[in-house]
Amino acid sequence: MKAKRQRWIAHVDLDAFFASCEQLANPEYRGLPVVVGARPGHRGVVAAASYEAREYGIQSAMPISEAWRRCPDAVYLRPDMNRYRQMSRRVFDILATVTPVVEAASIDEAYLDISGLEGLFGPPRDVGREIRKRILTETGLTASVGIGPNRLIAKLGSESCKPDGLRVVMPDAVLDFIGPMPIANLRGLGKKKQQTVARLGVDTVAQLRAVPLAELERHLGRKAAASFRRQAFGEASDKVVPDRQRKSISKETTFGTDVTDEHVLHDTLRGLAAGVAATARRERLAGAIVTLKIRYEGFETHTRRVKLSSPTDDQRQILTTAWRLFHHSKLPVKPVRLIGVGISGWDSDELAQADLFDQPAAMQQDRALLRTIDDVTERFGSGKLQFGAGPPQPIDNKR
DNA sequence: TCTGGGGTCCTTAATCTA
DNA sequence: TCTGTAGATTAAGGACCC
Numbered sequence: 001m002k003a004k005r006q007r008w009i010a011h012v013d014l015d016a017f018f019a020s021c022e023q024l025a026n027p028e029y030r031g032l033p034v035v036v037g038a039r040p041g042h043r044g045v046v047a048a049a050s051y052e053a054r055e056y057g058i059q060s061a062m063p064i065s066e067a068w069r070r071c072p073d074a075v076y077l078r079p080d081m082n083r084y085r086q087m088s089r090r091v092f093d094i095l096a097t098v099t100p101v102v103e104a105a106s107i108d109e110a111y112l113d114i115s116g117l118e119g120l121f122g123p124p125r126d127v128g129r130e131i132r133k134r135i136l137t138e139t140g141l142t143a144s145v146g147i148g149p150n151r152l153i154a155k156l157g158s159e160s161c162k163p164d165g166l167r168v169v170m171p172d173a174v175l176d177f178i179g180p181m182p183i184a185n186l187r188g189l190g191k192k193k194q195q196t197v198a199r200l201g202v203d204t205v206a207q208l209r210a211v212p213l214a215e216l217e218r219h220l221g222r223k224a225a226a227s228f229r230r231q232a233f234g235e236a237s238d239k240v241v242p243d244r245q246r247k248s249i250s251k252e253t254t255f256g257t258d259v260t261d262e263h264v265l266h267d268t269l270r271g272l273a274a275g276v277a278a279t280a281r282r283e284r285l286a287g288a289i290v291t292l293k294i295r296y297e298g299f300e301t302h303t304r305r306v307k308l309s310s311p312t313d314d315q316r317q318i319l320t321t322a323w324r325l326f327h328h329s330k331l332p333v334k335p336v337r338l339i340g341v342g343i344s345g346w347d348s349d350e351l352a353q354a355d356l357f358d359q360p361a362a363m364q365q366d367r368a369l370l371r372t373i374d375d376v377t378e379r380f381g382s383g384k385l386q387f388g389a390g391p392p393q394p395i396d397n398k399r
Numbered sequence: 400t401c402t403g404g405g406g407t408c409c410t411t412a413a414t415c416t417a
Numbered sequence: 418t419c420t421g422t423a424g425a426t427t428a429a430g431g432a433c434c435c
Contacts, residue, residue, distance in 0.1 A: 017435095037403080044403050047435090060435080063401040106406090106435050188408085190433045223409070247407070254403060299402070303429060340404085407434080415426075 006171065007238045008124045010112040011146045011154035012131060014091065015163035017108035018048035021087050022077055024140050033074035038064040040076050043254055047079050051163055084108075087139065094134050098127065103240045111151055113240040128166045149174065152236035156185060174234035179206035186231045193220060197228075208232040249285065251275040252293055252340025259336050265326070270319050272341045277315035280343060286311035287343030290318055292325040295338035304329040311346055318343060 014020065018036040023029045033053035037060075038044020046067050049058040056071040067074070088107045095102045098121075101113035114127045121127045128145040135143045142164040146157020149171045156178060157167040169177050178185070183205055184194055196219050202208050209232045216225035230236065251272040259265055280286060290312075291305040304325040312318060322341045 043401090045401085047403075061402080064403095065401070109435075188433065192432065221410070248405090250405065252404060301430080305428065307427080338403085342405090405435090408432085410431080411429085413426100413428080415424105417422100417424085 005115065007113070007115045007149060008117075008127075008147060009149070009151050009154040009238055009240060010114050010124075010128060010131065011105075011151070011158045012095065012110045012112065012135075013144045013146075013158045013162065014108040014135075015142045015144060016048055016050050016054075017088075017141075018079060018084055019050035019053070020141055021084050022075075022080075023050060024087075025083065029075050033058070033071055034077065035064075035067050035071075035074045036077050036079050037067070039078065040064055040068045042256065087141070090139055091135055091141065091143075094138055095131065097134070098131055101240050101242055103242055103244060111154065111240045113238075114147070125166070125168045128168060132164075132166060150234075150236040150238040151240075152187060152231055153177070153234060155187075156181070159185070178232075178234055179204065179209075181205045183208055183228075186228055187236075188224065188227060193224065196220060205232050246283070246285075248291075248342050248344035249276050249279045249283075249287070250291070250293070250340055250342025251279075252338055252342075254295075254338045255336065258297055259339075260334075265336060265339060266323060268339055269322055269326075269341060270315075272339070273319035273322060274315045276341055276343055277313055277318055280313035285343075285346050286313040287345050288312070289343065289345035290321040290325070291342045291344065292322045292329075293338070293340035293342070294326070294331055294336055296332060296334055297337055299337075300332075301338075302331055304331065307345065312343070 019034045022034055022036060023032075029050075031052065032050075033056060034050040035046055035053050035058060036048045037046040042064070044064050046058060046060050046062045046064060048060055049067070053067075053071060053074050056074070058067045058070055058074070064076075068076075084107060092102065092104065092110065095110055095112060099112055099114055099117065103111045105111055112131075114124060117127050121130050124147045128147050131145055132143055135141055144158045144162045144165045146154045146159065146161065146167050146169070148154045148157050148169040153169050153174055157169050158165075160177075161167040181204060183189055183197055183202060186205065186208075189197070197208070200211060200215070200219065202211060208228065213225060213229055216229060219225075220228065253268060253272065255268075259268075288308050288311040289305055290308065291303055293301065293303045295301045306321060306325060308317070308321065318341060
């Protein structure tokens with residue numbers, strides 16, 4: 001029987017990415033607590049906190065008001081996504097010099113299949129060292145790298161050595177490595193499921209292994225139970241898929257104060273639809289499903305979707321469809337905290353073959369849409385609301 | 400108490416269809 | 418034709434992730 005070759009997966013995670021980018025671009029911020037996210041005093045959360053800020057207990061996803069309470073003297077910055085995307089591209093270019101099998105998990109994280117690279121770099125630990133060295137010397141960013149026999153172990157490895165670390169978990173050390181970890185470290189175990197599992201008297205991964213599968217299934221459902229049991233034994237996928245195709249495009253916005261004015265809602269939706277359409281055209285995608293998202297006070301969130309007869313990347317069609325959904329799908333009539341719109345449902349092969357995309361025309365439309373967004377901003381900014389483009393489509397008051 | 404934005408995936412319920 | 422049923426598909430919402 002042929003022995004199966006050992007697979008090695010690396011997980012590369014850039015440390016406090018947004019904050020680190022800002023500290024690189026602005027040397028005067030180095031060594032200071034830096035918080036990237038919403039404007040203090042407004043609705044929103046922390047997107048990234050430098051390690052100096054974390055010493056004050058500031059973490060990502062924390063309400064910005066709470067961050068301010070903990071450290072009013074920190075440097076507070078709004079995200080500059082263009083800067084981060086640029087930096088991210090540079091890092092991914094570096095990763096591509098190590099192996100072509102790189103999967104972007106997010107703007108600041110990647111999985112690499114580094115199996116069989118011994119001849120080039122040496123054992124897995126040397127591959128990890130090389131990755132970290134190249135990123136640091138060529139960009140100035142530090143990265144944490146975890147290496148293991150599958151994606152889960154690689155990811156837990158990088159988490160366990162942050163910041164600026166390297167951890168290699170050998171296959172025979174996997175059970176001991178994850179056994180003492182809190183179950184929250186497993187993938188897909190958020191607050192709700194943690195509470196459920198905690199009620200079974202389970203706190204650690206090792207304890208989870210002792211729970212009979214049938215009992216887990218009763219509380220978590222078949223799929224989740226099977227997934228957590230596999231994870232508890234250190235088993236997970238070792239596939240790295242380069243060029244994952246995205247499945248949806250959406251834009252949403254939260255209002256400073258909840259909105260009842262339909263003109264404001266419609267204008268906002270128009271800007272969002274324009275943004276979705278622009279992204280779709282840039283990425284040569286067209287979606288047959290339009291989704292409207294509405295959030296009310298108390299975080300009460302509803303979505304409504306409809307399938308079109310053919311895919312679209314047209315901002316007007318996205319807007320009118322979403323507006324129709326807003327009025328004709330039995331949504332509560334009350335002040336709106338957030339509004340969003342998205343498209344999904346495309347057949348990429350079909351799109352690749354179809355000659356749907358007239359680039360110059362698309363660019364022209366994009367310029368027009370940017371003017372539209374500027375118009376809206378200007379009108380809101382000046383405090384004078386005028387609707388030169390005509391009123392929103394007929395409003396059904398019975399909604 | 401306060402919870403952004405952009406995503407993915409899963410479960411459940413409703414609806415369609417054989 | 419009526420009725421019940423099972424499976425597939427779609428829609429909505431929840432949970433989760435970064």
